[in-house]
Amino acid sequence: MMLGLLLARAGVEVLVLEKHADFLRDFRGDTIHPSTLEILHELGLLEDFLKLPHQEVHQLVVQVGEVAVPIADFSHLPTRCKFIAFLPQWDFLNFLAERGASYPSFGLRMRAEVVGLFEEAGRVTGVEVATPEGRLDVRAKLVVAADGRHSVVRGKANLPIETLGAPMDVLWFRISRRPDDPAVGLGRFQVGRLFVILNRGDYWQCGFIIAKGTFDAIQRAGLPAFRDSVAALVPFAADRVADIRSWDDVKLLTVLVDRLTTWYRAGLLCIGDAAHAMSPVGGVGINLAIQDAVAAANLLAEPLGRGSVTDDDLRCVQRRRAPATRVVQRFQVLFQNRVVAPILNSRARTLTVPSALRLFVRFPWLRRIPARIVGIGLRPEHVKTAPRR
Ligand SMILES: Cc1cc2nc3c(=O)[nH]c(=O)nc-3n(C[C@H](O)[C@H](O)[C@H](O)COP(=O)(O)OP(=O)(O)OC[C@H]3O[C@@H](n4cnc5c(N)ncnc54)[C@H](O)[C@@H]3O)c2cc1C
Numbered sequence: 001m002m003l004g005l006l007l008a009r010a011g012v013e014v015l016v017l018e019k020h021a022d023f024l025r026d027f028r029g030d031t032i033h034p035s036t037l038e039i040l041h042e043l044g045l046l047e048d049f050l051k052l053p054h055q056e057v058h059q060l061v062v063q064v065g066e067v068a069v070p071i072a073d074f075s076h077l078p079t080r081c082k083f084i085a086f087l088p089q090w091d092f093l094n095f096l097a098e099r100g101a102s103y104p105s106f107g108l109r110m111r112a113e114v115v116g117l118f119e120e121a122g123r124v125t126g127v128e129v130a131t132p133e134g135r136l137d138v139r140a141k142l143v144v145a146a147d148g149r150h151s152v153v154r155g156k157a158n159l160p161i162e163t164l165g166a167p168m169d170v171l172w173f174r175i176s177r178r179p180d181d182p183a184v185g186l187g188r189f190q191v192g193r194l195f196v197i198l199n200r201g202d203y204w205q206c207g208f209i210i211a212k213g214t215f216d217a218i219q220r221a222g223l224p225a226f227r228d229s230v231a232a233l234v235p236f237a238a239d240r241v242a243d244i245r246s247w248d249d250v251k252l253l254t255v256l257v258d259r260l261t262t263w264y265r266a267g268l269l270c271i272g273d274a275a276h277a278m279s280p281v282g283g284v285g286i287n288l289a290i291q292d293a294v295a296a297a298n299l300l301a302e303p304l305g306r307g308s309v310t311d312d313d314l315r316c317v318q319r320r321r322a323p324a325t326r327v328v329q330r331f332q333v334l335f336q337n338r339v340v341a342p343i344l345n346s347r348a349r350t351l352t353v354p355s356a357l358r359l360f361v362r363f364p365w366l367r368r369i370p371a372r373i374v375g376i377g378l379r380p381e382h383v384k385t386a387p388r389r
Pocket of ligand 1: 017018019020029030031112113114115146147148149151152153170253254255256271272273274277278279280282283284285286287289
């Protein structure tokens with residue numbers, strides 16, 4: 001959506017295809033990072049964006065047993081907004097879609113699922129789309145796969161994938177929130193348990209992090225036992241765990257960390273999770289996807305305007321974005337292995353703060369490093385394309 005908006009703003013004809021009828025799906029990342037807020041400022045959209053209902057988080061704190069450990073402090077970032085804005089991703093996508101629609105060359109088609117690629121002489125020349133009205137053939141100078149970590153397009157294009165692995169999956173569900181609950185929740189760690197709660201106004205969005213592949217065993221142990229473990233993690237909401245009425249209220253999100261070794265083929269480019277599925281660690285996947293979109297628009301608007309995009313143009317996008325992505329994934333895998341896996345596998349009676357986290361208590365300035373990685377990323381992008389009306 002961001003790439004569509006940027007290209008249409010630069011005068012390129014764009015069609016964004018979305019398989020769902022709306023963006024109203026729960027449990028996608030809901031974080032808008034300082035660098036994305038900076039991009040919205042560069043587009044002149046920040047003021048309107050901040051009018052949408054949102055929460056501002058200035059530091060990230062994890063609760064390890066009884067100890068609160070601040071791990072990231074955004075107050076030193078060299079950005080206009082020194083906070084992460086939490087708001088439902090559907091509000092963000094609707095906002096971008098509305099702004100995109102103000103450009104004559106922007107098109108968005110909902111309930112349009114890409115099911116195949118057209119190829120001519122080894123070059124991707126368009127996509128086959130399933131719609132409620134029947135099949136639609138879309139021909140294009142460039143197809144951009146921004147279809148997420150289960151990307152159909154990258155599969156159809158046979159692009160080689162490198163898998164990094166993740167020791168966990170996430171169970172997402174809601175419990176209601178009361179006005180006297182704490183305003184901001186975040187990570188909560190206990191022996192064998194990791195939990196994330198996000199304030200969504202009248203409810204808490206809860207992420208229960210479990211060892212990979214253990215959901216069946218959790219279900220076999222029964223819903224009352226699951227509710228009890230939730231109550232132990234969020235004692236202030238223990239009286240509301242009955243909001244989880246059945247397993248249908250609990251959604252399993254499989255965590256994947258992988259990346260394409262080559263992000264493109266003639267006529268096709270992958271960006272965002274389609275190019276590099278991110279772990280939820282640090283909540284940086286949306287930020288990276290947006291940064292890919294900005295870099296792609298900066299590098300491709302001009303060749304697209306000319307009417308021909310070469311493999312070299314596409315290679316430039318990968319060269320620009322892949323190094324930063326690799327480093328962030330390395331950090332995520334390190335955190336998964338050094339913090340997440342030991343906690344999930346711990347048989348200890350009480351949980352001590354992992355040594356990696358203790359450093360943040362001892363040296364507060366260290367909190368600036370995760371703040372920078374999470375808030376801005378390693379290679380922040382800026383809008384370089386000029387608007388064309
Ligand atoms: C459990 C979990 C929690 C996370 N939490 C956070 C967080 O808090 N903050 C954060 O920054 N990141 C988070 N992430 C990562 C983040 O969700 C992704 O990195 C980010 O959404 C990637 O954006 P994207 O645009 O590449 O793909 P997506 O956001 O996945 O968007 C892909 C879009 O393509 C559509 N689509 C898919 N297939 C087709 C098709 N065939 N035809 C047409 N449309 C199609 C989908 O409906 C979807 O709208 C989390 C990930 C997980 C697994």
